[in-house]
Amino acid sequence: MTPAELQVVADRWHAFVDRFRVDGALSPMMQLKLEHSVRVSADALAIAEGEGWPDDEKQLAEAIGLLHDIARFPQFEQYQTFSDADSIDHGDLGFQTLEKENLLGELPAEIQSLILHAVQHHNKKDLPTAMAGAEEKYLRLIRDADWLDIFFVCWEVIASGKIHSQPEIMMNIDFNGPPTDVVVDQFHRGEAINYQNLNSMADRFILQLSWMHDLSYAASKRLVCDRSILDKFIDVLPVKTDSLLRCFEVTAKFLNT
Incomplete structure (x- = not known):
């Protein structure tokens, strides 16, 4: 992925998220997911850099990090929860959202396929049994990057007291x-x-x-x-x-x- 292609992805992601603002602001839970997505993108880049990947692969890592939870916005708007068990699988919904909204349009077909695969499967309990090498590479990357930020969020919401002021984080x-x-x-x-x-x-x-x-x-x-x-x-x-x-x-x- 080129820097220009990464910028296109970022611009489209921001425009999509902005559609969920009310009077210019996201709900607190959606704001958490916006911030999470930005950090996961940065962590995906940090992992790719730590592994010595070339620049085009690092930029694709950033893009996947930004897009991996795109379904969280329509999910929360419709169901008022991030619990997939109580609503819908957000990996599958992410795949559907990217295609429905044509957020990857004009990107090379191979890049689109890798992004869609990573978004759809990043949250699954088990890895798919059959994957091409590049599919596995980026899926494992986004799972790692997602977990890294979940570790941070778990600590931060408790240390800051947000977990008590926003009980929906606890999920019962x-x-x-x-x-x-x-x-x-x-x-x-x-x-x-x-x-x-x-x-x-x-x-x-x-x-x-x-x-x-x-x-x-x-x-x-x-x-x-x-x-x-x-x-x-x-x-x-x-x-x-x-x-x-x-x-x-x-x-x-x-x-x-």
Whole structure:
């Protein structure tokens, strides 16, 4: 992707998001997604740079980062939630939105295909079983970049108190509850954690620790360490049980090997 093509994508994304403003402002939850998308784009670039990718691939990484959550705006407008289970799969809706709105028009067909594939599958529990090399490369990149910013957001909304002033962020889980045994067990077995078992904020933290074990790029793991994410998580934990802290110890050892 060229710098000019990246600018076209950015301009169209901003214009699309602006359609959801009321009296010039986005709702607080949509504003969070705008800021998230900008940071994910920057993190995608940081990972690509850390991996030594050429400039055209770095620019495509930025574009995918910006577009990956484009569905969150129509999703929240229609359903007033970011819970896919209670509304619609936002990866699939993102694919449909990009095509319906022709936001990738005039871009080369190969670039359009890579963006659509990454947007559609970035949120899926499992990677597709069959992918071309470039599809896997960018899908793994956007998953890493998305997780990196979710780590930041999880810490920031608690540290700033936003999680209490905007209860929809919690999605009906117990902020002060202990970790759930089945979630702890799934983590230690290296299994994908079932979202239906998430009952507390402690469980959410364990879920995010499990994502750290699934990061695809060495540059992503370095960024977790450089940003002291584990220490920041521990600072804001609502509970500090032995079983929860043991999960942190396992992850710290993994990241430093």
